[in-house]
Amino acid sequence: MTNHFVDYQHTDVFLMIGSNSAENHPQSMRWIGKAKRNRGAKLIVVDPRLTKSTVYADIFARHRPGTDIPFLLGIMNYAIQNNLYHKEYVVNYTNASYLVNPEFGFNDGLFSGAGEKNGRVTYDKATWQYQKDGETIKKDPTLKHPNCVFQLLKKHVSRYDIKTVSNITGIPEDVYRKVCETFASTGAPNKSGNIIYAMGITQHTTGTQNVRAIAMLQLLLGNIGRPGGGVNAQRGESNVQGSTDLAMLSHLLPGYLGVPNATKHKNLQDYIERETPASGYWKNKPKFLISLLKAFYGQHAAKENDFCFDLLPKVDGKNRTHMGIFQEMMAGNIKGFLAWGQNPAVGGPGASYERKAMEKLDWLVVVDLFETETAAFWHAPGVNPQNINTEVFLLPAAFSYEKQGTVTNSGRWIQWRYQAVNPPGEAKSDLWIADRLFKAIRKEYQSGGRFPDPILKMNWDYDIPGHDEPDVEKVAVEINGYEIGKNEPLDSFGKLKDDGSTACGMWIYTGYMAVDKDLNVPNCKRRSREDSGLGSFLKYSFSWPLNRRIIYNRCAADMDGNPWDPERALFKWDGNKWICHDVPDFGGGKPPRESGAAPFIMLPEGHGRLFASGPVDGPFPEHYEPMESPTENIISKQQAAPCANVFKGDWAKLAELGDPNYPIVATTHRTIEHYQSGAVTRSCPTLAEIGPYMYVSVSEELAKEKGIKPGDDVWVETARGKIKCKASVLPVVKPLIVNGRKVEIVGMPWCFGYQGIVTGPVANDLVPAVGDGNTSIPESKAFMCNIRKA
Amino acid sequence: MFAAPAAASEVQTAANGNLAAKLTKLKETFTVCSYCGCGCGILLYSDGERIVFAEGDPDHPINEGTLCPKGNGIIDVYNVVNRKHKRRIINPRRITKPLYRAPGAAQWQEISWDEALARIAKRIKKTRDETFEEKDKNGITVNRTTAIGALGSASLDNEENYLLHKMFRALGIINMEHHARL
Numbered sequence: 007m008t009n010h011f012v013d014y015q016h017t018d019v020f021l022m023i024g025s026n027s028a029e030n031h032p033q034s035m036r037w038i039g040k041a042k043r044n045r046g047a048k049l050i051v052v053d054p055r056l057t058k059s060t061v062y063a064d065i066f067a068r069h070r071p072g073t074d075i076p077f078l079l080g081i082m083n084y085a086i087q088n089n090l091y092h093k094e095y096v097v098n099y100t101n102a103s104y105l106v107n108p109e110f111g112f113n114d115g116l117f118s119g120a121g122e123k124n125g126r127v128t129y130d131k132a133t134w135q136y137q138k139d140g141e142t143i144k145k146d147p148t149l150k151h152p153n154c155v156f157q158l159l160k161k162h163v164s165r166y167d168i169k170t171v172s173n174i175t176g177i178p179e180d181v182y183r184k185v186c187e188t189f190a191s192t193g194a195p196n197k198s199g200n201i202i203y204a205m206g207i208t209q210h211t212t213g214t215q216n217v218r219a220i221a222m223l224q225l226l227l228g229n230i231g232r233p234g235g236g237v238n239a240q241r242g243e244s245n246v247q248g249s250t251d252l253a254m255l256s257h258l259l260p261g262y263l264g265v266p267n268a269t270k271h272k273n274l275q276d277y278i279e280r281e282t283p284a285s286g287y288w289k290n291k292p293k294f295l296i297s298l299l300k301a302f303y304g305q306h307a308a309k310e311n312d313f314c315f316d317l318l319p320k321v322d323g324k325n326r327t328h329m330g331i332f333q334e335m336m337a338g339n340i341k342g343f344l345a346w347g348q349n350p351a352v353g354g355p356g357a358s359y360e361r362k363a364m365e366k367l368d369w370l371v372v373v374d375l376f377e378t379e380t381a382a383f384w385h386a387p388g389v390n391p392q393n394i395n396t397e398v399f400l401l402p403a404a405f406s407y408e409k410q411g412t413v414t415n416s417g418r419w420i421q422w423r424y425q426a427v428n429p430p431g432e433a434k435s436d437l438w439i440a441d442r443l444f445k446a447i448r449k450e451y452q453s454g455g456r457f458p459d460p461i462l463k464m465n466w467d468y469d470i471p472g473h474d475e476p477d478v479e480k481v482a483v484e485i486n487g488y489e490i491g492k493n494e495p496l497d498s499f500g501k502l503k504d505d506g507s508t509a510c511g512m513w514i515y516t517g518y519m520a521v522d523k524d525l526n527v528p529n530c531k532r533r534s535r536e537d538s539g540l541g542s543f544l545k546y547s548f549s550w551p552l553n554r555r556i557i558y559n560r561c562a563a564d565m566d567g568n569p570w571d572p573e574r575a576l577f578k579w580d581g582n583k584w585i586c587h588d589v590p591d592f593g594g595g596k597p598p599r600e601s602g603a604a605p606f607i608m609l610p611e612g613h614g615r616l617f618a619s620g621p622v623d624g625p626f627p628e629h630y631e632p633m634e635s636p637t638e639n640i641i642s643k644q645q646a647a648p649c650a651n652v653f654k655g656d657w658a659k660l661a662e663l664g665d666p667n668y669p670i671v672a673t674t675h676r677t678i679e680h681y682q683s684g685a686v687t688r689s690c691p692t693l694a695e696i697g698p699y700m701y702v703s704v705s706e707e708l709a710k711e712k713g714i715k716p717g718d719d720v721w722v723e724t725a726r727g728k729i730k731c732k733a734s735v736l737p738v739v740k741p742l743i744v745n746g747r748k749v750e751i752v753g754m755p756w757c758f759g760y761q762g763i764v765t766g767p768v769a770n771d772l773v774p775a776v777g778d779g780n781t782s783i784p785e786s787k788a789f790m791c792n793i794r795k796a
Numbered sequence: 797m798f799a800a801p802a803a804a805s806e807v808q809t810a811a812n813g814n815l816a817a818k819l820t821k822l823k824e825t826f827t828v829c830s831y832c833g834c835g836c837g838i839l840l841y842s843d844g845e846r847i848v849f850a851e852g853d854p855d856h857p858i859n860e861g862t863l864c865p866k867g868n869g870i871i872d873v874y875n876v877v878n879r880k881h882k883r884r885i886i887n888p889r890r891i892t893k894p895l896y897r898a899p900g901a902a903q904w905q906e907i908s909w910d911e912a913l914a915r916i917a918k919r920i921k922k923t924r925d926e927t928f929e930e931k932d933k934n935g936i937t938v939n940r941t942t943a944i945g946a947l948g949s950a951s952l953d954n955e956e957n958y959l960l961h962k963m964f965r966a967l968g969i970i971n972m973e974h975h976a977r978l
């Protein structure tokens with residue numbers, strides 16, 4: 007989230023799309039309620055289902071799964087056509103005025119530079135670049151030049167008029183017009199619009215471009231970096247923000263540093279030269295990387311040996327994302343697997359395939375609280391344990407309040423939580439398990455082995471004499487960063503060096519363990535309600551980076567430093583200095599004209615990108631139908647996302663367009679009672695009791711047509727498999743009119759499995775193994791199925 | 797949608813001190829909810845052995861004393877009420893000992909931590925050593941194994957994920973993912 011939950015109180019209009027906050031982020035809903043009550047805020051909810059969130063909505067737009075881009079581009083078109091966008095913001099803070107290569111073009115669903123590789127479109131991005139005069143980017147602040155970003159955007163979105171959007175999405179024209187009017191009203195300089203999203207936006211083959219479309223709409227309306235505004239990805243787990251920051255991901259090192267890649271980085275110098283931009287805050291990347299190497303390899307890391315850069319494994323250019331890994335497992339190329347606190351047997355796309363793939367493993371280690379479906383895959387219903395030769399270890403872990411440490415919430419607040427009780431029986435904290443396992447591995451390597459250096463040289467010293475638990479504060483200080491030779495946690499990543507004199511496990515958290523001088527506790531342990539009036543709560547916990555509560559916050563004021571709305575003045579220039587209610591992210595508070603010249607500090611050009619050459623699939627979002635769709639794409643001849651990652655095998659089997667066997671659109675969702683795959687909550691009696699059944703929501707019309715009554719058992723079938731569950735017949739889902747034809751939609755929660763107090767079939771068994779071209783996130787939110795009475 | 801248990805101080809006024817007296821005998825611990833990304837503050841009350849009560853922290857800026865059903869049910873992970881004996885017992889579904897399942901076996905068997913860690917370490921070493929690549933076919937130093945996969949977790953603390961990251965990279969693992977991809 008660019009903003010944070012308490013800040014929602016400042017919003018004028020909420021656009022909630024692909025998120026059901028009332029069930030999945032209930033606190034967010036409470037703050038939305040406050041804004042509605044206290045400032046008359048409006049709430050627009052866009053969802054295929056009538057959810058608990060829609061109950062609070064001023065406008066409910068029921069759209070077809072997989073049509074978020076037309077929905078969002080249509081609002082941009084409306085705002086541009088009716089001159090409702092935030093002109094001053096757009097001219098000064100975005101790249102709208104930049105001139106793009108005159109050869110750039112778009113034709114019938116494809117951008118210029120399209121080529122083909124392995125049946126998939128790949129782009130040569132040469133024409134997607136800015137025009138330059140030497141090093142200076144050419145601009146037209148009048149926004150009139152035909153090659154300027156603004157004109158290109160205007161032309162691109164002009165195809166998404168209200169009628170076309172209505173046809174594709176299934177939202178009636180009058181409802182959609184109302185949405186456009188209401189949300190575009192936040193283009194007024196003194197208004198703030200907040201877009202809230204979650205997995206309904208990301209789990210698509212166009213997931214990255216869906217998010218891009220949200221960010222672009224917010225830039226166009228001047229809603230980023232401001233109280234009550236923002237691009238607010240509400241994250242599903244208590245620490246998914248933290249685990250993402252810490253890069254439990256194949257393509258990253260902690261702090262969003264790209265993982266070394268054998269095809270690009272021979273050595274440290276190569277990495278630094280290729281990955282460090284000349285301008286923007288990332289020009290400090292070498293300081294962050296070398297400090298990380300010092301944290302990892304300690305005294306072994308020296309200038310002469312590239313700070314042990316070579317000890318880090320390099321990726322090979324193969325798809326090593328979740329689905330790529332399970333495909334490799336099925337192929338027998340992965341022999342051993344550690345599933346640490348995650349349950350892919352339920353949560354993975356094509357989950358039945360993932361369970362099958364696990365049978366190919368020599369060994370599997372599961373670390374969890376309960377015997378999850380993943381731990382139990384070898385005795386799942388219908389599986390004969392005798393046929394499975396995988397050795398399985400299940401290690402008992404401690405729960406959140408049976409240990410201590412920090413978690414980072416969706417709004418980037420890093421909070422320390424304390425231990426209430428000891429773990430039951432012999433259960434241990436994950437910190438203890440990681441520490442002891444690594445020591446056991448090291449012991450094995452004492453008697454030799456293949457190149458043990460990366461293992462033996464890893465800096466690993468967290469013992470407290472006389473204590474069983476490793477020193478969690480010591481780990482935290484290492485993440486935070488310190489000067490070598492001193493143990494004081496640094497208070498700013500501005501102090502990190504590239505000469506090996508600082509160590510820092512993850513630069514973006516620097517300061518979280520630094521001591522607050524007034525409160526005399528590390529910043530992440532602060533619990534002071536002191537506040538200067540806008541709800542920034544700067545003395546409560548620590549918000550990365552550098553305790554900033556709203557990022558890109560220079561945009562909260564105009565070029566002269568006046569807040570867009572005096573009532574919500576996050577920053578104001580008083581002629582000599584800034585009056586601050588947040589930590590400025592503009593170079594310690596540079597004067598307004600200077601800081602306003604490049605408010606998006608992480609980007610080399612310093613301006614928000616309405617046009618971006620980063621994504622593999624285009625500088626602008628474009629509508630493509632989901633890989634399985636009930637209709638032809640009416641906006642271009644390119645039916646589905648041209649750069650999507652389609653995996654191999656049965657789990658990626660797709661229904662053809664128009665296949666009469668699978669005429670119904672399916673989507674998945676969560677419920678308030680269960681957490682993710684249900685691995686924890688289905689083993690808790692209170693929650694199991696209030697969320698006992700797996701079900702599929704069908705419309706009243708469809709139920710009538712198929713002779714299904716509420717509570718009947720039904721089969722839900724896709725090209726990949728089928729599941730049996732109960733039918734819920736309510737106006738939760740309704741058929742939509744799409745391109746002139748009636749389309750039925752069904753929805754299923756994905757929190758059930760075969761373990762726990764309450765059990766049910768796994769909805770993810772039905773999801774196809776197709777992923778976004780940029781990220782390989784699976785398309786769990788839109789696929790085709792059929793339904794019949796069991 | 798919200799159940800907002802009153803803070804201990806309010807209960808004292810409302811119930812003339814009765815419940816508060818009971819609460820004051822308990823240890824109060826601040827925690828942050830383990831479920832969604834909202835980050836609600838929760839106060840847990842325990843008698844040293846069992847957690848008897850959880851309430852939203854009234855002083856927490858985000859949840860201001862309120863909790864949703866998941867947060868309200870958070871003590872169940874540790875202990876549940878045994879209806880027959882009317883007392884709290886450890887959630888019987890929790891795994892409380894390391895378990896091992898041999899190839900083809902139909903049952904788990906309990907093993908000690910030492911045994912479990914040593915055996916796992918041997919499996920990891922064997923797989924790593926059999927598949928480790930120091931250089932790729934172009935002669936670039938890669939120091940990796942493609943034969944081990946690992947998932948970290950959005951349910952773990954930051955410090956735990958950090959140690960996992962260090963361990964996995966030390967082993968040369970490049971098949972490393974977690975919830976955020978899904």
Ligand code: SF4
Pocket residue numbers: 030031032033829830831832833834835836859863864865866867868
């Ligand atoms: S109590 Fe509910 S809203 Fe709060 S963090 Fe937990 S799951 Fe989220």
